[in-house]
Amino acid sequence: MKTKRLDAILSILSDLTDDLASSLPAESLRRLFSLPAGNRRFTWPTFRIGDLVAPVPVVQGGMGVGISLSRLASAVAEEGGIGVIAANGIGLLEKDYYADGRAANLRALRREIRAAREASDGIIGVNIMVALNDFHELLDVAIEERADIVFMGAGLPIKGIPVERMRTAGVKAAPIVSSVRATEMIFRMWKKIYKDVPDAVVYEGPLAGGHLGFSPEQLDDPEVQLEAVVPAIVEALRPWETEFGRSIPVIAGGGVYSGSDVQRVLSLGAGAVQMGTRFVATEECDADPAFKQAYIDSTEADIGLIHSPVGMPGRAIRNDFIRSVEAGTRPAFRCAWQCLASCKADNAKYCISIALNNARRGKLKHGFVFAGANAWRVDAILRVPDLIGELAIGFREAAREHLAQRLQPMVDGIEKLRKRYASIQEQVRELHTAYSTALEKRIRSMQDIGIDGIYERYESLRAAARETQHRITLGIVDAWALIRVEATPDAGMV
Numbered sequence: 394m395k396t397k398r399l400d401a402i403l404s405i406l407s408d409l410t411d412d413l414a415s416s417l418p419a420e421s422l423r424r425l426f427s428l429p430a431g432n433r434r435f436t437w438p439t440f441r442i443g444d445l446v447a448p449v450p451v452v453q454g455g456m457g458v459g460i461s462l463s464r465l466a467s468a469v470a471e472e473g474g475i476g477v478i479a480a481n482g483i484g485l486l487e488k489d490y491y492a493d494g495r496a497a498n499l500r501a502l503r504r505e506i507r508a509a510r511e512a513s514d515g516i517i518g519v520n521i522m523v524a525l526n527d528f529h530e531l532l533d534v535a536i537e538e539r540a541d542i543v544f545m546g547a548g549l550p551i552k553g554i555p556v557e558r559m560r561t562a563g564v565k566a567a568p569i570v571s572s573v574r575a576t577e578m579i580f581r582m583w584k585k586i587y588k589d590v591p592d593a594v595v596y597e598g599p600l601a602g603g604h605l606g607f608s609p610e611q612l613d614d615p616e617v618q619l620e621a622v623v624p625a626i627v628e629a630l631r632p633w634e635t636e637f638g639r640s641i642p643v644i645a646g647g648g649v650y651s652g653s654d655v656q657r658v659l660s661l662g663a664g665a666v667q668m669g670t671r672f673v674a675t676e677e678c679d680a681d682p683a684f685k686q687a688y689i690d691s692t693e694a695d696i697g698l699i700h701s702p703v704g705m706p707g708r709a710i711r712n713d714f715i716r717s718v719e720a721g722t723r724p725a726f727r728c729a730w731q732c733l734a735s736c737k738a739d740n741a742k743y744c745i746s747i748a749l750n751n752a753r754r755g756k757l758k759h760g761f762v763f764a765g766a767n768a769w770r771v772d773a774i775l776r777v778p779d780l781i782g783e784l785a786i787g788f789r790e791a792a793r794e795h796l797a798q799r800l801q802p803m804v805d806g807i808e809k810l811r812k813r814y815a816s817i818q819e820q821v822r823e824l825h826t827a828y829s830t831a832l833e834k835r836i837r838s839m840q841d842i843g844i845d846g847i848y849e850r851y852e853s854l855r856a857a858a859r860e861t862q863h864r865i866t867l868g869i870v871d872a873w874a875l876i877r878v879e880a881t882p883d884a885g886m887v
């Protein structure tokens with residue numbers, strides 16, 4: 394088992410430390426050489442956005458047209474993550490959507506936020522697409538209902554954001570971005586217009602499900618993968634953190650599937666991950682069971698791109714509906730009210746909101762399922778607490794393995810020095826004997842058998858011993874410093 398490796402390394406390090414600690418004068422230092430409370434210390438770090446504290450650093454990505462409503466969001470919040478209600482197309486749950494789409498959207502969003510609050514005391518967010526024609530009204534509802542945080546994607550949330558009202562109501566703001574450039578532009582403009590900046594940033598990478606902020610050609614480019622962009626956004630936010638005197642965490646997602654993925658993304662500098670696909674495959678997900686079953690039934694080859702009428706590519710499970718759209722054989726449809734500003738409804742071969750709503754209701758012949766690149770790996774529908782539990786275990790194992798990999802060379806180095814120290818000590822003892830013998834010879838027979846030479850070698854070996862011991866001490870201190878950073882829950886969080 395992988396986790397045994399860390400135990401073995403820690404046991405060697407503990408022996409080396411005991412050896413050293415017995416010779417250390419500082420009592421306070423000795424206390425730092427210990428692994429606090431065993432495995433529990435390898436749990437994931439708490440995620441903080443200002444005064445919002447999520448014990449589980451997982452944001453359930455907002456999933457539009459009824460996939461993430463109050464049931465899923467409250468279940469995630471209840472487990473300690475951030476649960477998110479998607480406002481996009483939420484009015485399609487209402488009977489009067491075709492009569493008054495705007496009113497239906499606002500009513501349904503208000504009801505879902507209240508229902509989620511009723512079901513959980515945890516953190517509830519709302520996801521609103523900037524490209525929606527009723528973006529500002531939906532944002533007003535989220536503020537009135539005091540959602541904890543609003544995620545704003547599919548466009549740059551710059552103009553007309555009621556920042557002051559959000560601050561007064563205690564509603565945090567997090568733009569969803571697809572580049573460092575977009576991040577910087579949003580922050581610069583917010584500072585100029587509002588003298589304030591957002592509270593967190595979400596980077597949705599190219600493996601995500603749903604609409605993507607990249608061209609199809611960009612998707613495989615190493616420069617847009619999480620590994621490249623997350624550290625760059627973290628770096629770009631530093632001056633803003635200093636200027637505004639608060640930490641601005643990055644949330645990153647797209648393809649995050651296992652606990653070890655969570656560990657990998659957090660080690661890039663993200664404070665939390667955003668996950669969609671895994672939450673679709675839960676009992677609490679608000680979609681019809683047929684929608685979830687489509688994930689289980691899908692193969693890797695089924696996951697592909699669609700050209701959305703919104704003007705962006707989207708990742709979905711390709712089915713006959715999509716193929717018939719591409720072949721131009723879909724019947725005409727009636728646009729209810731131009732819900733998306735960028736939608737070319739006149740030229741579109743179908744209404745994406747209706748298609749997604751049909752899929753939500755399990756009518757897959759009349760719609761399709763958005764899905765992340767890893768959706769084909771789903772083979773069971775879990776309960777949210779079980780999914781979070783699985784992620785926690787995977788995270789812990791990956792964190793332990795990651796630490797083991799970094800500690801191994803350090804402990805090997807200390808052991809080598811320890812051997813060297815022992816061999817020097819042995820030579821010192823031998824020289825000590827030789828020195829005594831030389832002294833005796835000098836007293837008894839006035840014979841000098843190189844006593845000065847022996848003394849010089851003795852002194853230089855003792856200096857080498859002291860130097861080696863110093864290096865052992867530093868090695869052990871550095872090893873424990875690393876353990877403290879990696880094994881403490883709040884590691885890296887300010």
Ligand SMILES: Cc1cc2nc3c(=O)[nH]c(=O)nc-3n(C[C@H](O)[C@H](O)[C@H](O)COP(=O)(O)O)c2cc1C
Pocket residue numbers: 453454455456457458460479481520522546547569597600601602603604646647648649667668669670671673762763764765766767
């Ligand atoms: C079914 C589905 C619907 C989605 N709808 C939205 C949406 O309405 N707004 C949004 O910002 N992101 C949406 N997303 C993206 C998710 O919020 C999340 O960022 C993404 O799924 C993360 O990638 P993953 O699926 O690989 O975990 C959707 C994703 C899926 C799978």
